[in-house]
Amino acid sequence: MELLPLLGSALLLIGLVLYLARPLLLANAASTVAAQSGDVRPLYERKEQLLGAIVELELDREIGKIPAEDFQRNFAQLEAEALAVIAELDQLNGAGSDELERRIEAEVAALRQQGADPPGELAPDRQESDPAAEKALQHNFCANCGAPRRDGDRFCPQCGVALAETG
Ligand SMILES: [Zn+2]
DSSP states (O other): OOHHHHHHHHHHHHHHHHHHHHHHHHHHHHHHHHHHHSOSHHHHHHHHHHHHHHHHHHHHHHTTOSOHHHHHHHHHHHHHHHHHHHHHHHHHHTOOGGGHHHHHHHHHHHHHHHSOOOTTTSOTTOOOOOHHHHHHHHHHBOTTTOOBOOTTOSBOTTTOOBOOOOO
C-alpha cells in the first residue's frame, strides 16, 4: 500500500512543473506588452511573410513538389506561428480571439486570389452553382462513377453501386 504516498509525490511534481512553467507564460505575455508599446510593423511584416509561406507551401503541394506529410508538418508549424502573430495584432486592435481561425483562412484565401490563381481553375467569375441544377445532376448521374442513370434505377448500370431514390 505505498500507492498513496507515490500518488502524492506525483501530484507534487506536477504542481512543481506548472509552477516552474509560469515564468515562460508570463514572458510570453510580456512580449505582447512590448509589442503594444512599440512598433507593430514587424508583426505585420512577419504575418505577411508567414501567410505568403503558407500559400507557397500549398502551391508546392498542388504541383506535387513536397510529400503530404511534409506539407502537414510545415503547414501546422506556419499556421501556429501565423496565429500567434495575428493573435498579438488582434490584441493590439482589440479584436476577439475567437475569430482568429476564420480570419487566417480569409487571409490565405485572399492571398491565393491575388497571387497564384491559374486562370480558369478558380476564376472569380465562375458560374454560380445552381442548387436545383446540382440536385438534378445528382439524380441523373451515378454519384460514384458519373454514369447516366434513369429514373427508377436502384443500381448504377455502369458500376452497380446502390443509388439514392429519385423524387
Ligand atoms: Zn456508377
